[in-house]
Structure formats: C-alpha cells, structure tokens
Amino acid sequence: MTSLTNLGVKAIADGVAGGEFTAVEVAEAFNANVAAAAALNAFIVTTPEHAIAAAERVDADRAAGKALGLMAGVPIGMKDLFATKGVQTTAASHILEGFVPQYESTVSQKLWDAGAGMLGKLNLDQFAMGSSNETSYFGDVANPWRRNDGGNAKLAPGGSSGGSSAAVAARLAPAATGTDTGGSIRQPAAFTGISGIKPTYGRCSRWGIVAFASSLDQAGPMARSVEDCAIMLEAMAGFDPKDSTSLDMPVPNWSTALNGDLRGKKVGIPREYRMDGTDADILKSWEDGIAWLKDAGAEVVDISLPHTKYALPAYYIVAPAEASSNLARYDGVRYGLRDLPEGAGLQDMYAATRAAGFGDEVKRRILIGTYVLSAGFYDAYYTQAMKVRTLIQRDFDAAFAQVDVILAPTTPTAAFGLGENVDDPLAMYLNDVFAVPASLAGLPAMSVPAGLNSQGLPLGLQLIGNRFDEQGVLNAGLAIESRAGFTAQPEKWW
Amino acid sequence: MSVTREQVAKIAALARINVDEKDLDHMVPEFNNILAWVEQLGEVDTSAVEPMTAVIPMPQRLRDDVVDADPLTGGGKRDAILANAPAAEHGFFGVPKVIE
Amino acid sequence: MSNYRIQGATGEWEIVVGLEVHAQVTSHAKLFSSASTAFGAEPNSQVSLIDAAMPGMLPVPNRECIRQAVRTGMAIEAQINKWSRFDRKNYFYADLPQGYQISQLYHPIVGKGALTIEADEKAGIPVDKVIGVERIHVEQDAGKLMHDQHPTMSYVDLNRTGVALMEIVSDPDMTSPAEAGAYIRKLRAILRYVGSCDGNMEEGSMRADVNVSVRKVGDPNLGTRTETKNVNSVRFVMQAIEHEAQRQVDVLEDGGKIVQETRLFDPGTGTTRSMRSKEDAHDYRYFPDPDLLPLELDDAFLEECRASLPELPDAKRARYTGELGLTDYNARELTAEVETFARFETLLAATAQAIGKSEAKVATQVANWSLSVAPGVMKALGDEADPAHATAQAQAAILTMQDAGEISGGQAKEIYEIVLKTGRAPDEIADTEGLKQQSDTGAIEAVIDDVLAANPDKVEEYRGGKDKLFGFFVGQTMKAMQGKGNPAVVNQILKAKLG
C-alpha cells in the first residue's frame, strides 16, 4: 500500500468505501503530516479532533451499510476565510483574531455533509488580499517547492490561497478549499504544481465566507488532480437561497462526465496574453499546452480579447472599492479586536481598532477603495471600471461565440522568493494579470500543472470556459493533465 | 491625478484608519503610483457602454415574508450575536459613550 | 400660495420646506433577514447574524417590503420603476453594524408622484395644493443607542437594525409649517389606507427629516438649507420648521451665512441644534451593493400590487359627497382615519340591509349617528361603556327602529346607552324598558281629543289665527303620552283635528 497521504480525494473516498483502509486511518495519517509541517506555516489553527470525529462518523456509516457522501473519509484543509462554527475564523487578520463564529459557511457545511473532515484552518493573505501569502498576520506560508539551485531560498506559495496550495502540494491534505477573487485559487495552484478551479460566479454560495470583493469572490477546490477538483466542486457547489447571487441551477455530475477527448472542440489562444515580461519558460509551456490540446483532438484558433490590458487596473478599482465597504464592519463593536485608547470616543475607537487590526496591504486597498468611491471621483474611477468590465465580458462573449475554451498561462512567472515583491505593490499585482480577466467576467477558470521550469519550479496552464461550462474547462484540464505527465513532487525539507 | 499628503490623511480619516506622519511618508507615493496606473482606464472609450450591473445576468430573487424562516437568517439568538463582543452588558453591545 | 412670512429688519422672508419621511414598512420579517420586526422586544433578541453584520453574511430582500413600496407609489400615482437597485450608503456609526446602510440612491423603486393637501382656511391654506413627491426608496433602519444606562458607555440594541423603511422624499413645495403638517397627515392617511405603514409616530413608525431654507419674498433662488433629522410628530415638524426658519432669518439678518448641516430637534424646547456626530457625513460613497442584483418587477407583480389597492382617501371622499350625498364636512371627517371609515362603511352596509333601502338613502342618517350621536353617548358614559358592545349589528338595529318611527332620537340614545353598558339587544331594550314611540293613530287620537277638550279657549285662539299655539298642543299631547308619541303622527292628527 502506498502511503495514505499520497492519495487524492478519489482514491481515499474509493479506498474507504471499499474497505481498503478506514477513514480514521486516513485522518490520522494526514493529522501527523500536518503536525510535522509547522515550518510551512500553512495552518493558522489545526483541528485534528474535527478530522477524526468526521472520519469516525464515516466509518460508522460504512459499517452500518449507509450510503456514503462524495467526500466520505476525505480530510481537507479549510481556508481560514470560511466561517466554521466553534472554530476560530480570522481571514488571517489581527482584527478577527479570536473570533469564533456561531455559524457554519454554506460551502464548509456542504463538505461536512458530504463526509469530509477538517484538518485545520489554512493560512492566507490577510482578507484574501495578496498574491504571495505574505500579508497574513500569522506569518508567511512557505512554498514546499524550492529552486534547484541549491540556494534553499524560501519561495512564495502564491496567494491568497497560499496555505491551501502549500498544504496540498506538501501532502498535508489531499485537497483544500480556496477562494478566488482575482486569481487566488489559480495562481497559488500554479506556484505549487497542483490543480484548482474557480467555478462560474454564483456556483458556490458566498454565505459565510468572509467577503473581500463581493462581485468577484468565488470558492473552489484545490487538489492534485482534475478529477479530484471535479468531485470536490460537486460537493461545494449548489444553489443557496441565502445568497442573492447564487445560481439557481442544478449541479452537474462533472466528475462522472469527465472526458479528455476534445475532438470537435475549438480552443482559443488569446493573442493579448503574449505580454512583455512573461517568462520564456511560461511561453514554452503555453506552446506545450497548445500541442497537447491539438493532440487531444481540439482545433486551435487565434482569438482576440482586446481589453485584456485594462482588466488589471479595472480590478484594482472594483475590488478595493467593494472591499473598503465590506471591511467597514470590522469596527471593534460586535466581535474581534477592540483598541480603545484612554479617553477615546466611538469614532476614535474605530480608527484605533482598524489601524491596529488591519495589515498594510489591507489598509492600502481600503484607502484606494475609499478614494475611488468618494465624492467627485466615483464616475471617473468606479463607473468607468464597471464599464470596462462590461467590455471585458463582451470580449469573452465574442470569443465564446467562436471557441469552446480558452488556453492561457496562469501566471507570468513561476513562484518567486518570499520578500522579493513585498515593497512593490504594483509588481505584486501583476502576478494576476492573466487570472483577473476571467474573474471580472465571472467565468469558470482552472489552473493545471504543465511541467517544471528550468529552475525546477512548477508552471501552470489556465483554462477559461464560458459561463456555466465548468465541464468544458475540466475536460480540457484533463486533456492537459494526461499529457503533461506531471508527477514531480517537492522534496521534503520541512 | 495625484493626491496630496493632506488628501491621503483625509481619506484615511474617512475610512476610520489612524495613520501617523511616518505612515504617510510611504503611503502617499504608493497611493499615487497606484492611481497613476489605474488611470490608464481613462484611455478606453466607454461613451456607448453601460456599467456592469450583474456578473451573471439574472434578476434579484425575493424571499417570502416569514419570521425566522431559517435559523441562519432569523433572530432569537441573542447569545450567539453577543458571543464574540468585546463589551457585552445586560444584553447590549457596549461602546464608548456617544454624544449626538 | 401660502402667505406665511417672517418679518425681518431688512424685509419679508418666505420659507421653503421639503420633507423626507421615513415610514416603517408593515412586514413580519426584516428587509434582508428573517428576524422579526415586532416592536418592544428584549434588547438584541430580534437580531439575525445578518443584522449584526457577522463576517460573510449576505442580504436577500423580502418580497412583501418591495410590494408595499410599490403599492404606496401607486397610491400617489407615482412612476413605478420596473428596474431599480440597491446602493450602499457608507458611514461609521454604532447603530450601523455593516458600516453601510443598504438604500437606493441612483435607481429608486418609485419615481415622481404627488399628493394633494386640502384647503384649510384657518391654517392659512386657502385652496387645495398639490405637493410633489420626488421619489420613494426602500432602505434599512438602523439600531438604537441608549446613552443613559452607564456612566461611560452607550448601549447598542440592534432589534430595529434592518427593518424595512420607505423613504418618501417630497419636492420643496411647502411654504408654511401648516402645509408641512397637512402633508404629513395626508401622507400618513394614504399609508394607512394602503396598509404599507401603521403610521404610529409614537413608536417611530414615521419620522421626518425636515429640510428648511428661507429667501427674501420674490427671490427666485433657493437659500442654503438645513436638514433637521428624525422629527417624530406632526406638531414637532411644524415647530421645527417655525424655529429653524426664524433662526435662519436671524442669522441672515445679522449678516451671517447658513451652513448646510444636519440638525437635531429638541422636543423639550421646540428648538433645533447642530448635530456634531454627523459632521463628516457628507461623503457617503454610494455605490451599487454588489451582494444584490438589480430588482426587476414583472407585470404580474405590478398587476397584483395595483389590484390589491383599496379605495384611497381622495376617491373615497368624492364618493361620499357624490354617491352618498354626504356633506363635505362629514365626508372629510369620515375619511380621515382608516378606523373611522371602516366602522362607518360596516354600519352603513348593515343599516341599509336592515332597513331595506339603498346605502345612499340611509347614508346621512348613518353619518350623523357615526360622527356625533354614537361618539357622544360613548363619551358621556366614559368607563361605564364597553366598546365591545358597539357592534354594527346593534347600531343598525337602533337606526332601523328610528327609521321606522318606532323610536325617537332621544330613545335611540337611551337604548344605545343600555347597549353599551350591558350588551343587550336593542329591540328587547325598547320593548322591556318602554322606550318605544306610540304610533297607533287610534290611541293618539284619543289623547288629542282629551287635550283639545281640556283647552277649548286655546283651540279658539288657534283657530282665530294664533298659529304659534300648535307647539303647545304638541307639547300637551306628548306630555300626556309620556314622550312616547310618534311626533310625525301626532303632528298629522293635530293638524287634521284643528282644521
């Protein structure tokens, strides 16, 4: 028997259902890996007892001959942006340190209902704002991968779902939840050699997920195979009457319908994604991807997404604007940190609490967002950005009239070193240049590993589908996965 | 457009975030860098374009007028509401005295 | 045009008033959560995770709140916007957990409408006047702060947080405190007719933000205005306007300038003062709420809203004077309050049916009974009356006997008194208490014959031309019959006998 912690979602669920091993054995194995990986700093809190209790229920259900859920016996990591009842939920911020929700997010509840257990709450960029997991109040997460130059420099795991990507890549969890506002599932997946999908906006309920930018936030799975992502997404997705933007549509059986045969399909290659500053290795892997999809039977078509260049600046108006308002509730009145200087009035308390409770990047975005919404600037910034967003969506609509799925790099570079970009916010923002357009348009998009670069670091390829067509994305992802033959693992150093 | 130190301080006050002089030293140039960069959006001719109103076009759903329709959206849970409060007294949230 | 003027040293000033009325929408659950809206519960007992703005909570709108706003808009013949949306109004305050109020700025659900305030000579409103309504939008109420329970802390109760409000914004069409008072009363009547707000100002179901500016008579430009927040009675609104206008005139006459600001009304002194706590409230950073989608109303929804509208005050008044033939005064009194017209219409229907005549035929009788007789009896009895006994059935029975000449007006009152005290049936009271008129012509003739026989000299005088004596004979006859003679029959027989 291979090590249990090398197994993915499907293998674990099948093994538990088939009696090859018990859910508790699986949970114990992953709990042990989690406990031994403090150096990665992937978890903010660990919850081994939660994983064991869920596993015991699954084992009991199996013994009783009850039907098992999609995720039965699979212990997962939960990004610390999902409210978990009775378990501290911080969004990696000081302002929510110690906050214990009295409710469970819809997505996490669905996962528990499907038989999953929780290994712990995963680290992330503070309030999901960041692309390197360096903005967490609870410290940086280290990418389990290192360059092959012998230098042992610690690399960023990507962000904001950096705890999730690191944990899955390092075999601390077979899968983890992520959230993606402007690339926060896809970019960290690419940086750590795993898969992750952001579904169509509205597929996964946002209820109980700490909000960053409401019109962009989407939850999705991060795992080590396309099929595992498909299974876990099925468990996470579904209509939720508590979320006004939730899609009232049935959840397809993506995993059973998976099919990497792309004959008759057209794949679009957007010319505007050939940007200056993109690594040669990245461009090379894009060429590989094109070849693999052709090999799978697809016809490759050059397409144009003319407003691509404006996606990132539009995102950096819309997302901070929404965030500045969404984060106004962190005021020290009802939960979380309260900083009450001697003699302070109510408004002083707010300003002191928020100064002490938010990190620099969060403050930066709140200020930008406050500014672009303020009197006299609203139309020039916010309204203009929302108009550009319409144009970006139109670009995609025109493209999907021509093609079934779009192939592009996930990121312009492979993982960079921790600390390399922290002093230059704009350089950091550029990480998401390929990821953000699909976010603005609400489209399903996924990253799958495509190989290693010359420094031995994983590279990701991104597949973008038309709205509601997660299946097309997953199928193309599978076609790449089966041809890329990506089996590399980070060497254990932690 | 570029913003002054005073403007950044005013925005911070509006956002209820204390900043000191030292913070402003690095915040002002950062702020202006980001603004200068997002302002490239001004190049796009949007005169004939409507701003996006829904990411996935669909109408707003409305719920029935039922009290406590779902424990997750209903009331009657004072303890849960106050459980994390920094200052809860006699069933209220406490804040520094407000003079209106 | 009202002739309300303020006399200053430099000349005459007129005032311009606009009102933003916040009316609590009648609904069981809150606008975006399913917590109850019931009044007066224990602190924070009617608060959902959503109302408390817990992390990750999301709003879903209550259909009934939208429906009531639309019906209200229809009642003032306003434009109903089939496409509207919610915006966030951002500011920090302890009664606002989200740090923003979900409201509607850019695309309100109801657009332009109007209502008419009636002429009231005494109040200085010479003719009916149309007051424009700029818009009605739907928004969340805030929580409540209590300042006097702790030496250094204010307490926050979120029970009101998230209750649905309609903000009804008038045009600056009012030019006197009286017009503003009449506007609020009329608006309140419409809301109560429609059933979209209970209009209970003491419980805060209706509050007005009062916008006042002044200008020299004849000046076409508007002066700088102030907004006095949350004034919660008609009288206070009028006081606030009076005080605020005078204050502005004083400032301007002294060479000062009016600052556009938010002010508070002090009911104790009838004055307004600047509100420090809202000093940077000028930049609300409104933007569309990204947690919500545009509100799109379909024709079926609008159809139902329209079909469910009741007859409204103006239409009802016109019908009362037209079809029912009531006086202007009676029609106005009867239509002023929902309870009044409801009682009247029930009694009118019951009486018409009992008597077997059309409603129009009995309307004046029922109106007089409803407006003066019945309330008079009730008032005179005070605590002795049990209002539960004031049923339409009992009152219709009394009115029917009176219509048939079986009882006199005085007897009707006496019977009603007993009804209110005991709940006994009116006919039974009339029979057993001897409260019936004698209409038997034979018996009355006999009495009259006796009266005439006993007063031959008076008969002579009458026949000689002293017509005034007719009343004497009536009085003698009634006295002999202990007041129970049917006056019409008595008159008729007397006339015949006296020739």
Ligand SMILES: [Mg+2]
């Ligand atoms: Mg107002």
Ligand SMILES: [Zn+2]
């Ligand atoms: Zn309002």
